[in-house]
Amino acid sequence: MNNQKLAIHALNQRRTIVEMVHAAASGHPGGSLSATDILAMLYFEVMDITADNVKTIDRDRFVLSKGHASPALYAVLCEKGFLDHDQLVNGFRQIDTDFQGHPNMNEVDGVDMSTGSLGQGLSAAVGMALANKIDHKPYRVYALIGDGESEEGQIWEAAMAAAHYQLDNLCVIVDYNHLQIDGNVDEVIGPSPLDAKFKAFGFHVETVDGHDFDQLRAAFHQARLIKHQPTAIIAKTTKGKGVSFMEDNPSWHGSAPNDEQFEIAMRDLEGNHE
């Protein structure tokens, strides 16, 4: 898929994210918007996920370890045509709907693991990749973690196991947007240098601009070529990407825009691709 088409998908996803969070008056827009280009690349180019195989386990799979970015996952599943846009926007975080604040694999087709408690999704992705190795299945497993999430010790337990079992079918993407709830990650509890940490844990590491499709494409391609090692893609991103007043502002980690802010955000996301 060419970059222009990917950009249109990503823009649509960003609009859906803002609509969902605004309608619910609740949710996590900042870290959803930072991850959106990564998800567009994964779901529209890298992964073999289609309407025909979405309900099965015999395909590439994605674990949103940073489960609070559920709007980003729901939005890309919607953009793929697996979810109804209006049901999603009106149902997100509402009572009696499938669209839980943090994703539930038993309620939404295409959600491959229930996540939300940080640090846990990567371990599940390791289990899935191990299962594919055991069964000699060619499918790959992708896990998106947050930079703040890497403060959880379990991330490194999972990383150690992934390298030990030589899971070259596992690709971890770090959404390195530099912000967590309490502020800049380097001020809260600095994870830097993440690339050296993953290398030391036995990973092949690629560092890219997480909003540059060419760089993301090259990194995912390289990850496929690496044998006997898992890959970590450190994707440098901007929290709140695409919405002027949300960009690089930690207060948009977990708060929703009011009506006025919603109008500004949607204008920011009109774009000129269409």
Next chain:
Amino acid sequence: MSKETRTAYGETLAKLVKTNKDIIVLDADLSSATKTNLVKKVEPEQHYNCGIAEGNMMGIAAGLAASGKTVFASTFAMFAAGRAFEQIRNSIAYPKLNVKICATHAGLSVGEDGASHQAVEDIALMRSVPNMQVFVPSDQYATAKVIEYVATTKEPSYVRLGRSKVEDIYGPDSSIDLFKPNILHHGSNHKVLLLSTGLMSAMALEVAKKMDLTMADMICIKPWDALALTQLIQDYDMIVTCEEHSRIGGLYSAICELVCATAPKPVNCVAINDTFGESGKAKDVLNKYGLTQQHIEHVVTYMLDQH
């Protein structure tokens, strides 16, 4: 005859993996203690070590289960229900994944390792988690039955196993019901009913025989056949529960919850007071913390005297 329930677990699982290739067994560097090494000996490609990282092991178990595997994950009860509680809750129980947490070295009968390794609150923790089934087999035959059963289900289970040898209360041909009270002795005294689980059941059975009481072994603590239990309970004036667990949140609590809602009657317990254990020979620790046949007799006598 007697055997450790952990050994019965390892032996049963070693048989199951030969025919069920969907089973994957995980351990956290305790394979020789949890007895999953018996699986490794016969089918090494179905056994994976996760190292000393129990939270990660539960997550890997979840991922394997989400990929169609039947996963048995073993470590000590302290590090399963305790350390990895939240991973079990959020990565296994909430998504209802096919993981059997078979936790050994539960209770004070761990002995010498002391309080840091003696899980006295694991039944309470696991029983409180939605979607989780909790089994406490009382001897080698009950253990085999539980392991064979959970291998056929697709849901999360917690199986509580012990380090020390326990006397058989069943035989190889016993009819064992996992969800109903298994009445092992019918007594003519209908004042007190003994309901017991795990290692205490062999002791409770001896007391029942000596004092002419009815005694039932409870294997599945959640869910259980509440109707069968209520029908049994209604024939007795009082109940004494026996368990190698804190008096808070285990069998005693579960029976009280049932009885309070249906037919209130006095219930007392032989259980661990709200306290940590300590090092010592298993027999000495159990004795010091009130988990012996004599303690059961004492509580029964007290109940008979009071009412």
